[in-house]
Amino acid sequence: MTALTSTTKTLDFVQKRKPRHALPRELYSDDDIYREDLEQLWHKEWIFAGHTFEIEKQGQYLTLQIGDYPIVVVRGADGLVRAFHNSCRHRGSKVCQEANGKTAKLVCPYHKWTFDLDGKLLFAGNMGSEFNKDEYGLKPAHCEVVESYIFVCVADEAPDFDAFRQAVSPFIAPHGLNDCKVAFESNLVEKGNWKLVFENNRECYHCDGSHPELLNSFVENLSVAGVADNEDPELEAFWDRCEAAGLPSRMSMDEENGQYRMTRIPLTEKAVSYTMDGKPAVARRLDQSGVENIGALLYFHYPNTWNHFLGDHALSFRILPLGPRATLVTTKWLVHKDAQEGVDYDLDHLTRVWLATNEQDRQLVEGGQAGIISPAYEPGPYSDVAENGVCQFDDWYCETMRRKLAN
Structure with missing residues (x-):
């Protein structure tokens, strides 16, 4: 089903909802509508990830899955909390496999590409002299903190926080x-x-x-x-x-x-x-x-x-x-x-x-x-x-x- 048809279907069932009534059946169960939920809400809105005191020390991290996006949130050497797409820039393997942990560097378990806590690529073996590490850091996700609550947004442009x-x-x-x-x-x-x-x-x-x-x-x-x-x-x-x-x-x-x-x-x-x-x-x-x-x-x-x-x-x-x-x-x-x-x-x-x-x-x-x-x-x-x-x-x-x- 094309994206346009999926959009049309979702909009149709949203508009069919009667005022002060529960939602139509398809909004709770249809695969295409679920995809639209991900694309329009979960992939575009601010999502609560965890608390800052869970990653209080340098190198502590937590991971979560926001729809299609695996995310890692980590405390840097500078004390800042950052969020990254938990996907190695080499062949895409999840860099941090556990729900939480502590590490000196973020090391992909597949081929040992090694990233600093600020996402910069530090080591990539056997890539040749022409390879530029600066071009292959972890991709950042938007991250905001309010009173210990960490929120992440995976959209290219995040809404106002x-x-x-x-x-x-x-x-x-x-x-x-x-x-x-x-x-x-x-x-x-x-x-x-x-x-x-x-x-x-x-x-x-x-x-x-x-x-x-x-x-x-x-x-x-x-x-x-x-x-x-x-x-x-x-x-x-x-x-x-x-x-x-x-x-x-x-x-x-x-x-x-x-x-x-x-x-x-x-x-x-x-x-x-x-x-x-x-x-x-x-x-x-x-x-x-x-x-x-x-x-x-x-x-x-x-x-x-x-x-x-x-x-x-x-x-x-x-x-x-x-x-x-x-x-x-x-x-x-x-x-x-x-x-x-x-x-x-x-x-x-x-x-x-x-x-x-x-x-x-x-x-x-x-x-x-x-x-x-x-x-x-x-x-x-x-x-x-x-x-x-x-x-x-x-x-x-x-x-x-x-x-x-x-x-």
Whole structure:
């Protein structure tokens, strides 16, 4: 199928979506539409890769696959964080094969071409006297950092990043993520389209029947769940208390196209963290506000990350598409860098709620994918009360794809 036909098909199904309804079946399963998702979104937008404290030392690196592009993010000798296409300039082999590691130089395992941490080619054996090493450095990818979050864009020209940086920085900064470490990491492959994974995150309509562990502490506040501006005196009082302590809390969002949003929500009564008993999971706090119960700061950035920040720890979630019906979900539990396992936190107490929740969400996503591929599937309407968030995601997807495909 030609690129023009693929574009036409995708645009046709995007335009067929009824307002405030789920997406047509093909947008969750069709191979050609998945290709357009990669080309128009994943290969052109800023993608969350990982955290700077994961590559704190010179030569530390992490790798990820953004659609068709293998990427390596590495800390240079000058302390800068850079991203490169993880493809040797000789015959294309992946230079860094592991998910993360530490190395003095980036050495391709195939023929030992050796690159400096800034991407320059240092050694290429048996290439003759006419060979010019300066022409064969690793190809760079766009890389930006905001409050420990590393974002990568593989497009030739990256979209603006500054607006997002300015919006999100005041919210994250008080939580001290630059002084964190990863206490635990989970990687889960969900056999569902990436849009189903994000849709599932954007509503808690399903929580009562699916997430008993999470509901010990989390409660969805419908005033901030979607895009509606509903007055809630208790929420306003909570925001006032947190903001007086230096913690931005009132909703801030991308007014232009809805790609990102930040807001803080209170937890259930007496709960201060995502634990089975609602008590702190980590003895050492991240913030310096002096407020015992700061609820949970939530932020998302489409198409691949949502995040939760509490008083004692934070969680970052990253999704990466593996195919039309498969998505990698990576969850990282972040604690203060000086917190010691077995002393300041118990790993089971820290991780039990979201390990259970992630597994439950995997089953929901896979059940949704299995039903959606049925020829009998017909998109249903969204709840005006409980599904404004998921509707907002679908609106963003359709409007973004329509704008990109029409050009």
